[in-house]
Amino acid sequence: MLSNLKFKSIIFIFLILPFHMNGQSGEIEIKERQIQVNEQSDKFKIQETLNHLEILNKTVKLVHWNAEGPTAYVLHELTDEFIEEIDGHTDLIAEQFRVLGHYPEIDLAQLNEMKDDFYFPNEKIKVEDAIQQLIENYELVITTLDAKIEKAEADLVTQDYFIDLKTDLLLQQWKLKMQL
Numbered sequence: 001m002l003s004n005l006k007f008k009s010i011i012f013i014f015l016i017l018p019f020h021m022n023g024q025s026g027e028i029e030i031k032e033r034q035i036q037v038n039e040q041s042d043k044f045k046i047q048e049t050l051n052h053l054e055i056l057n058k059t060v061k062l063v064h065w066n067a068e069g070p071t072a073y074v075l076h077e078l079t080d081e082f083i084e085e086i087d088g089h090t091d092l093i094a095e096q097f098r099v100l101g102h103y104p105e106i107d108l109a110q111l112n113e114m115k116d117d118f119y120f121p122n123e124k125i126k127v128e129d130a131i132q133q134l135i136e137n138y139e140l141v142i143t144t145l146d147a148k149i150e151k152a153e154a155d156l157v158t159q160d161y162f163i164d165l166k167t168d169l170l171l172q173q174w175k176l177k178m179q180l
């Protein structure tokens with residue numbers, strides 16, 4: 001025979017347990033939704049960075065080809081070095097994107113919209129002007145990276161890649177400033 005106290009305890013567990021479990025599953029749902037939001041936001045940030053690097057790479061290449069002046073060859077060599085480093089970062093970040101379950105895109109319409117924010121030296125340009133334009137192009141990418149690094153959410157590996165990228169872009173920008 002169950003004592004009165006044990007009987008009351010069993011009734012209590014049956015009454016309270018379902019509410020407790022509902023509360024827990026509610027919390028789990030909220031957390032899952034939060035992770036989805038963070039993943040979406042990381043997805044946007046990484047794809048935007050890939051687009052920026054694609055555009056930056058092209059503007060550096062244009063300077064490599066189109067800059068003219070007594071010191072143009074120094075810049076020609078320097079930009080070769082920069083392009084190789086930017087390519088390396090692009091590949092690492094694109095592969096991290098795959099690790100996170102996304103697929104990198106090269107969307108020409110999207111690139112076309114973004115390109116207006118950058119200088120494109122599409123013709124003969126003096127070395128000093130080319131350097132100045134590149135410094136501003138770098139500044140644009142570095143500034144957007146700052147916000148992405150500060151607001152790192154779900155994925156710390158991506159944050160680490162963003163920090164490495166910012167470090168190298170700052171160094172390249174500094175090397176350009178040394179040429180003025």
Ligand SMILES: [Fe+2]
Pocket residue numbers: 064080
């Ligand atoms: Fe070349």
